[in-house]
Each structure stands twice: as C-alpha cells, then as structure tokens.
Amino acid sequence: MLCLQRSRSRxxxxxxxxxxxxxxIELRRSVVTSCRAVLLPRFGGAEVLELRDxxxxxxxxxxxxxxxxxxxxxxxxDCRMRSGYGRSLxxxxxxxxxxxxxSGEVAAVGSAVRLLSVGQEVxxxxxxxxxxxxxxxxxxxxxxxxxTKPESLSxxxxxAIPFAALTAWRALRSTAKIKKxxxxxxxxxxxxxxxxxxxxAVAVGCHVSTTCGAESIERILASGxxxxxxxxxxxxxxxxxxxFDAVLDTxxxxxxxxxxxxLLKRGGHYMTLQGESGSFAxxxxxxxxxxxxxxxxxxxxxQYRYSHGIEYSWTYMRADAEALEEIRRLSxxxxxxxxxxxxxxxTQVREAHDAKDKRIISGKVVLEIE
Numbered sequence: 001m002l003c004l005q006r007s008r009s010r011x012x013x014x015x016x017x018x019x020x021x022x023x024x025i026e027l028r029r030s031v032v033t034s035c036r037a038v039l040l041p042r043f044g045g046a047e048v049l050e051l052r053d054x055x056x057x058x059x060x061x062x063x064x065x066x067x068x069x070x071x072x073x074x075x076x077x078d079c080r081m082r083s084g085y086g087r088s089l090x091x092x093x094x095x096x097x098x099x100x101x102x103s104g105e106v107a108a109v110g111s112a113v114r115l116l117s118v119g120q121e122v123x124x125x126x127x128x129x130x131x132x133x134x135x136x137x138x139x140x141x142x143x144x145x146x147x148t149k150p151e152s153l154s155x156x157x158x159x160a161i162p163f164a165a166l167t168a169w170r171a172l173r174s175t176a177k178i179k180k181x182x183x184x185x186x187x188x189x190x191x192x193x194x195x196x197x198x199x200x201a202v203a204v205g206c207h208v209s210t211t212c213g214a215e216s217i218e219r220i221l222a223s224g225x226x227x228x229x230x231x232x233x234x235x236x237x238x239x240x241x242x243x244f245d246a247v248l249d250t251x252x253x254x255x256x257x258x259x260x261x262x263l264l265k266r267g268g269h270y271m272t273l274q275g276e277s278g279s280f281a282x283x284x285x286x287x288x289x290x291x292x293x294x295x296x297x298x299x300x301x302x303q304y305r306y307s308h309g310i311e312y313s314w315t316y317m318r319a320d321a322e323a324l325e326e327i328r329r330l331s332x333x334x335x336x337x338x339x340x341x342x343x344x345x346x347t348q349v350r351e352a353h354d355a356k357d358k359r360i361i362s363g364k365v366v367l368e369i370e
Contacts, residue, residue, distance in 0.1 A: 099134035150332035180205030188250035190216035266309035
C-alpha cells in the first residue's frame with residue numbers, strides 16, 4: 001500500500017511531504033522557510049537570549065544539509081560568545097544563532113551532497129566562526145561537518161560529542177600526530193574536550209595521564225587512562241611520573257603552561273585551547289589584533305624550540321570528515337562518550353546558560369528540541 005501524506009509542523013512555514021509503504025515512512029522532500037531559533041540580539045548575560053518564531057531559514061547551498069535538530073549541546077564557546085567573545089568578528093552580524101553541536105534527522109540536502117540522504121539520523125558540529133548556529137529547529141551544516149548517528153546513541157548523547165571530540169582530535173591527531181606507545185598528558189581531563197582527548201589517545205594505544213577533579217577520577221580511569229591526579233589535593237607537578245610526547249592543556253593558565261612544557265620530552269608537542277587570537281582581536285580590532293596575536297604565538301614557538309626543544313601551538317576545533325567518521329566509529333562501539341549531566345528543553349535556554357555561567361552544573365548540558 002502506498003499513500004501520500006502532507007502535513008504542517010509546529011514551526012511556521014514547514015511543509016513535510018512523506019511517502020509511506022507497508023507502514024514504513026520515508027521522508028522524501030522538505031521545504032522550510034522559517035522556524036524557531038534562539039537569537040542573540042546583543043552581547044550580555046543569559047537574559048539576552050531570545051527564543052523566536054518565524055526566523056528565516058536560508059536556501060541550501062549545494063554542499064549543505066538541512067537538519068531537523070533534536071538535541072544541541074551547550075559548549076563553553078556558546079557562553080563566551082554570548083558574553084562578547086569574538087565581538088570583533090560577530091558584532092556587525094548580530095543577531096546570531098548560537099550553538100555548534102547538533103543531532104537530528106536530515107530534512108533536505110543540497111545538489112552536491114552525496115553521502116547523506118533525507119531521513120537519516122545524523123550528528124556533527126559547525127566551525128567556531130559559523131554565524132547561523134544550531135540552537136534552532138532546523139540547522140544547516142556542510143556535508144563534511146556531519147556523519148550518521150550511531151543507532152546505539154540517543155540524540156541527547158550524540159549531541160554532546162562532536163565539537164569537543166573534534167577539538168581534541170585537532171590537537172592530538174592532526175597537530176601532535178600521536179602514535180601507539182607514546183605518552184600523553186591531558187591537563188584538565190574532566191571536561192568534555194579533556195575527556196574526549198583521553199579516549200582518543202587510549203584508542204590509538206597511547207599511555208595517558210591526566211589531571212582532574214576528584215569526582216572525575218573513577219570515570220577517567222574506567223575509560224583507559226593509566227593515571228589520574230586530583231589537581232585540588234595533590235601537587236601534580238610532583239605526582240605525575242615521567243615525561244611525555246604530547247601535552248594537551250585545556251586550562252591554559254600560566255602555571256599549567258609552565259608545568260606542561262616542563263613535562264615534555266624534546267621534540268614533543270604542547271597544545272593549549274587558550275589561544276589569544278580572539279581576545280586580541282576583540283581588544284584591538286581585527287587589523288591590529290590578529291597580527292599582534294600571531295606575533296605572540298611565533299615568539300612563544302621560537303622561545304620553546306630553543307629553551308625546551310618542543311613544539312608549541314594554540315589549538316582550535318576544525319571540521320574534518322575523516323575525524324568525524326572515526327569519532328562516529330568509536331562512539332558506536334562505546335569507546336568515545338561525553339557524559340551529559342542535565343538536559344533542558346530549548347524553551348529554557350536562558351536557565352541552561354545561567355546554570356553554566358554560575359557553575360551550578362559543572363558537566364555537559366544539552367538542550368532538547370521537541
């Protein structure tokens with residue numbers, strides 16, 4: 001039996017046409033002109049976020065995918081951008097839609113999309129500089145920033161993974177090029193990026209040590225790390241044994257940089273998430289700030305090559321189709337996960353951001369989209 005169904009969703013302007021056969025429904029075509037989205041009209045606290053109806057959905061470019069979002073995670077970058085980080089780039093583009101991670105279903109695809117099709121469940125993450133984010137009923141991502149969602153994961157679980165894991169991958173696999181048998185230190189292994197880095201390094205076959213809070217030790221050791229040191233109650237500079245091939249510093253303080261660089265062997269890589277390009281651009285403008293931050297980075301790179309014989313770098317998330325596929329594979333077999341501490345409906349996005357700002361919730365927060 002074949003029947004044609006045409007229905008309108010709660011989002012304005014969304015018309016979905018489906019074909020059903022023998023009880024199986026396959027989405028064939030989706031035309032979306034507007035939908036709900038969380039807008040950032042100005043920088044500030046959580047109270048500036050506005051959930052609006054009838055937000056325009058742009059036409060798809062040839063390489064883009066329209067995703068019916070089911071869950072999106074709240075990343076530290078979202079809160080920083082809301083507060084004004086990146087204003088040198090984004091202020092003239094306000095209002096913005098925040099959000100980087102997403103998990104949902106493919107609603108439509110551009111003409112050049114080949115690997116994904118309408119109806120598939122997918123997850124992925126946008127580049128940090130994307131203006132139209134994922135806090136919306138319908139998100140738009142390039143095909144290479146998405147992959148199929150493992151059936152074993154819920155949308156909530158899947159949405160917590162990609163941005164953090166891609167950031168960790170960029171540092172350890174793309175920059176340091178870690179190999180089996182090497183020793184890796186993750187400073188701040190309790191957060192989403194740090195915990196992802198630990199799991200990625202363990203999957204390669206590295207020996208992993210980390211610093212973290214006492215509440216994270218059991219989970220980190222269960223993931224395969226060989227050593228987890230409570231930074232609050234131990235002098236981890238003395239407690240951590242040996243030297244390392246790679247150090248990923250997710251904290252980026254002066255003290256953690258000093259310790260991390262001193263624990264590296266010659267030829268090793270020190271990578272920090274706390275690059276200064278964005279803050280310098282915000283303080284001095286793009287024309288002056290970017291060259292200033294580049295000069296500081298080059299100075300540090302030269303300094304550490306001569307003083308320690310190591311490579312120094314600032315690391316940022318970057319879309320990588322190969323990385324995303326490996327992240328999907330590891331997630332599917334339970335070797336890569338980011339625990340979710342609390343979920344909020346997207347209608348409570350202000351409460352979610354406020355809880356992160358005040359550190360009421362230390363772990364991962366996910367917004368569910370009905």
